Amino acid sequence: MTSKRLLVELYYDVISPFSYLCFEALCRYRRLWNMELALKPFFLGGIMRETGNMPPAMVPNRGLYMMKDLSRLSRYYQVPLKIPQEFMEWIVSSSTVNAQRFLCAVQVEEPKFVEPVTRAFYQRLFGEQKEIMSLECIPEVAHTAGVPEDVIKKCLDSMKSGEIKGILKKHTEEALENGAFGAPTMVAHINGKKEMFFGQDRLHLLAYEAGKPWNGPFPENNKL
């Protein structure tokens, strides 16, 4: 009678390497968990500012460890993930607001492309170590993701609108209301209740709370 379909909202920003892993893992689990995955691009800069949180790399030993951790996780998840040398420089001098607004525009114009465009941003940043913050890179990213030229053009236009800016703001506020303080933030709807989980390293707990199997990074063959 009642549907067992699990709804998980993923709040993410394309600057966050841990969000990349979480995004890929959730996409892989969609079938096994019978899950509706709602992708919610938000603005991590705003989350950090509003909560007074700091990127972990501000503590030198933590930053060094994070590099090692990400390289281990990259092998474990088999997701190509290498932090560009200029990463900290880019974070300090620029922001992902363009990329995140473009994702919101894609969500309004052609929602089926949000997943491939998200992946294309991540692959450019962490697979090819190229910046993803300029307006100029967006058409190339969207093209790589298979978005038709007319849709790209429409999204580049609409991302400047109050409506799209408002969607990004709304996602960010929604995440804060759910207790977010960083990325990735997941909100799982379990037995009529919203449960927030922070970090790709809590996917096993999300599974546990939702009564779903957790088979590590490869749900279908349980090889790890």
Place this chain on the structure above:
Amino acid sequence: MTSKRLLVELYYDVISPFSYLCFEALCRYRRLWNMELALKPFFLGGIMRETGNMPPAMVPNRGLYMMKDLSRLSRYYQVPLKIPQEFMEWIVSSSTVNAQRFLCAVQVEEPKFVEPVTRAFYQRLFGEQKEIMSLECIPEVAHTAGVPEDVIKKCLDSMKSGEIKGILKKHTEEALENGAFGAPTMVAHINGKKEMFFGQDRLHLLAYEAGKPWNGPFPENNKL
């Protein structure tokens, strides 16, 4: 010919709830991983000061989430773990230096009691929500752990010595040299190399790197 025995050093402080989970999980895996678990009490206050790290609860949304996270992990690991109401007060007004020095004294006088005394400190703090920072609580904790009265007395004496103070300092410095910035910090000796892992949530990665099975919090029955 060569032994496949895995050596893991666990740097921990009895104030850290995540160290409690890590400690219990590693004790459970000792047999399956054919692991020598070296318990290394260190001083978390010193680690935080030296690295400029901050307890996560300093960011309000992070603190709130940590409570939820710990309560989920407590169920998942089946380790009774509830943060006392006065926890932050105790951290600000006092330190675990007595408890950690006593553990170092036990390690010198009767090493076999380090594990039960560690567990007794954790159970008092997170099971019974009682303070573990005063000198006065130590005989009771040690008694609960089954340490004979004469050994308790000997350790209470020797913990004031330069030798024991020096051991706690050495463990803390060792951890820092291995890149620690918080607790728990694990150093696994894998193929002749030291590999540092931070957090109970990286046990699956330690297993992966060491070529050992990861069966979740219950190694022997793989029920989660």
